[in-house]
Amino acid sequence: MAQSPGEGSMSPSASLRGTRETLSSDPELESLGSDSEINGFPPERRTDKYGFLLKSDVDGALPEEVPVDVLRQREAKWLDMLSSWDKWMAKRHKKIKLRCQKGIPPSLRGRAWQYLSGSRVKMDQNKDKFDELDRMAGDPKWVDIIERDLHRQFPFHEMFVARGGHGQQDLFKVLKAYTLYRPEEGYCQAQAPIAAVLLMHMPAEQAFWCLVQICEKYLPGYYSEKLEAIQLDGRILFSLLRKVSPVAYKHLSKQKIDPILYMTEWFMCAFSRTLPWSSVLRVWDMFFCEGVKIVFRVALVLLKYTLGSSEKLKSCQGQYETMEKLKAIDPKYMQENFLIGEIVELQITERDVEREHLIQLKKWKEEFGELQCKSPPRMHGAKAISDSDPPNHKPLEHSPSIILPSNTSAIKKTREQKQMEKEQEKQRAKVAKEREKEEKEKKKLEKKKSKGKGDQSNGNVKEENGGEGTRDHRQEPVQPLVPKQNLKDTLKVHQSNESLCSKESEDTYL
Incomplete structure (x- = not known):
């Protein structure tokens, strides 16, 4: 079987085996960031708008900048996009693409990179994972190489100019955490400048997950051993x-x-x-x-x-x-x-x-x-990443002052659910109407039956009001529905009510 590049001398890339530790063999590049060079700057350091140190006033010449009013308009547009990111990514991805080509506003660049790369979703799915990796010791082999590379990453940037400063500390945390997160890959020197650029725009934890997305989705397999x-x-x-x-x-x-x-x-x-x-x-x-x-x-x-x-x-x-x-x-x-x-x-x-x-x-x-190297398939940009990993977050959402109980209609319903509910209501209404018709028909039949029975009984039984109808002695005597005592009581009450009414009418007349 043919030999893989990096193992034998037949491949032109055989000399790249040391790239994982020394990406560049230039001695001048190796010396960048030494104490002697850093101490050459005056005590009051001047920086450009990106944070890089300036040696003289000549270096301070700025390129063409975007007018302030245009920049403010772009910031407002990006804030609107970030507040409803999922909708924009699903329906108006081309507009996001055009705005990225124009340039993301500096104040929102770090946040936009997180949403574009999907690292914000990744971080939400792995809460406290970075803190867990940060507390771990790490492989001594990779820790030693990372420590030797820290001072080489943008040594003339105010964030990384000091040995052991907060910038280098965060850079060490991010790179060490990645070696623990992907021990099969370990550390490659080319990851250091990537992580450093990210740290210039976001905190360490967010930079770590953004680095993970670059290594796994954008450039998979780039930092593997071969x-x-x-x-x-x-x-x-x-x-x-x-x-x-x-x-x-x-x-x-x-x-x-x-x-x-x-x-x-x-x-x-x-x-x-x-x-x-x-x-x-x-x-x-x-x-x-x-x-x-x-x-x-x-x-x-x-x-x-x-x-x-x-x-x-x-x-x-x-x-x-x-x-x-x-x-x-x-x-x-x-x-x-x-x-x-x-x-x-x-x-x-x-x-x-x-x-x-x-x-x-x-x-x-x-x-x-x-x-x-069996790396995952490469994702071509934010749209492909968003489609492959559906978001489960709600960015920049306002917290409500009044929280309704969960059983209220606060949950939004889809169109299909609404249509189903409407159909069910129609069916219920039809069933109710049919039941009402049946009940009405039953009542009519009962009334007809009761009328027929009443006519037969009136023909055979003599009425109590003194009617002369013949009574059949074979039949049982008809008993009143109300007992006699109760009837007397009701008659008394009725008489008392009538007398009261007559008294009241007399009073009113007088």
């Missing part, structure tokens, strides 16, 4: 490049540059260590909404504008020059306004990604055999 999923996506990227930029595809094929050599950090870190920060946040907004196709689009745009013309290829005739150019992409192609527009316009859909996935998976099996 890195098979990222190698497979490298092949998918290279195949899609033929459609987007044939010139760049031919050049990379001619130079025999495997995609894994330049796209590993792009994909595994979701461009958080590649693009300017404003572009990173915009890409993540769309990534959480639309899924991994956004990561493919970013990579294809960068390859197209870096190697997509004969003029640009003049300066990179060899393999080394090509790799150097891909490591130092022209900043103008990574700027927010240019990059986001190109990403939106690029016609690469999840269907294209899945079709290429099936093709490359078949080729992989022919070359290396079955995948050793």
Whole structure:
């Protein structure tokens, strides 16, 4: 059976086995965040609007910002969406997609990422799970590696600048909790910048569940030991490049540059260590909404504008020059306004990604055999995640001041239930009418019978009022319905009532 990549030297990714501990072997990157560099900042540190430290006033030049009134309008729209998220996701997902492409307001970005990724539902389903994992000791092997990586994650951000500060403490908690939550995967260094970006926008527990969703739904298998999923996506990227930029595809094929050599950090870190920060946040907004196709689009745009013309290829005739150019992409192609527009316009859909996935998976099996990493299927964005895991929460719901008992009509009924109840009421009304008719008919029959019996008895029995009718002595004497004593009493009462009435009339007359 063919050997799996990462085990033998036949695979171009054999050198990536150390990626789980050292994603980048650059010594300068390893030294970032050292005490000597951090101490080079003045006591009164200045930061940009994203929280990154500035060394001089020149660094404080801000990119184009959204006008305040437009930002306030977007905030109001997002608050309205978040207050009834399930309805928007079910019926107006396209509108959510358009608003993510415009950019989520900074004040609501963290909350929106949680709702888009489904991590809020996941957290509600696993209450107190993060606290339980946080109290556990953790595997010493992973704890040691995580501690060595903490100071490398965005060392010039105010949240992570201090060794042992609250930012690094929360980052350690999140990464350690994931190794306990998924011990079969453990820890990969590329997870650290992902978790750090999340911690810049939300508390530790929420960042943990958001990381879980990224690793399980958006990028499943990316952080497994053999890195098979990222190698497979490298092949998918290279195949899609033929459609987007044939010139760049031919050049990379001619130079025999495997995609894994330049796209590993792009994909595994979701461009958080590649693009300017404003572009990173915009890409993540769309990534959480639309899924991994956004990561493919970013990579294809960068390859197209870096190697997509004969003029640009003049300066990179060899393999080394090509790799150097891909490591130092022209900043103008990574700027927010240019990059986001190109990403939106690029016609690469999840269907294209899945079709290429099936093709490359078949080729992989022919070359290396079955995948050793059995990761769950990839979800393409917020809509697919929401459909696969129905929400059981009611976000931003007002607490009522008056709570009605549970047996009242507070529970909303569906249309089918209402129709069923109406039909049942109609049937009950019909049955009641039929019963009334039957009862009326019975009463009529009884009256007729009673009249017939009364006529027969009057013909044979002499009336007590002095009638001269002949009486049949064979019949039993007819007894009055009321006893004689009672009859006398009633007569007395009747007489007294009449006398009283006559007295009253006399009084009134006088």
